[in-house]
Amino acid sequence: MGKKHDYRLWCQAAFTALSNGYWKGFGEGKIWTGNSKHVCVPGLNCYSCPGALGSCPIGSLQAVLGSRKFQISLYVFGLLMMFGALAGRFVCGWLCPFGLVQDLLHKIPFPKKLKKLPGDRVLRWLKYGILLVLVILLPMFAVDFTGQGQPWFCKYVCPSGTLFGGIPLTSADAALAAAAGWLFRWKLAVLIGVALLSVVVWRPFCRYLCPLGAIYAPFNRFALLRFRLDREKCVRCGACRRACKMDLPVMDRPNSPECVRCGACRRACPTGALRTTLEKEKKKDDG
């Protein structure tokens, strides 16, 4: 703590507090019902979190795709395209409340921290499968007799919903607590699993499971906010790769779809070869 770059943590905390600013809801076990919930926030933020002022983009996507009225969601895809085109997975690194939770958990000391899990390269594809099957196909096609689909990802996987919605609401409302059964215990087990893994590996949920990360991933290559590598300045020392908590080959792919833009590589670069599109090139005698 106290390091220069902890401003990312502060940004995450500020955005989490801002997008979950209905504090009264936590005490009363109620959720915000204002007009701001017409709009999706960029990160994974359950709309059943008592404090949530906006809507979760993944929950909203499933709600629209699973409704009787619509087969496709121009609105939610449009918002995600806009967030993605602006910043790609910068959202994951800087604005996502569940990303903040994982970052804090990873600060807990552990004897053997891992750079990645065994089978990492295959596991990374899991989030794309989850996006396709649980977020898009099942809500669209596995419908009941009224034509209504379910939010499969929220129901069976999302640990963010359990942490920010399930736990506060069942703690504040006795009726909800009484109704919690096997599904709640299953989702609690998923949350505990992700939390324990987060202590050992950096951001396991973002790497392997998050469908929102899967949506933003392809935008990294061309988003307005992206990295630029000056190949003339790069001495290929490997400092960026060693600093990368996602264990990415930054020198070869500075805009990898897996990068959440934490900026560790940029800070580690001894020659200033890596910079964002927002930064101007420094003159040679700038130091």
Next chain:
Amino acid sequence: MKTGFWKRSGAAVAVLLLGALFVILGVYRGEAETVWRKAVLICMECIGIG
């Protein structure tokens, strides 16, 4: 490198504008209302109850 920079940034602006168009069409179709209706009731599936 410069050309690549402008090509990518141009693509980002094009996607941004397309996204904005989708949002407008989505609002016109009533999707924002569907999102709001779902978001203002406690989502039992999301919190692990049903």
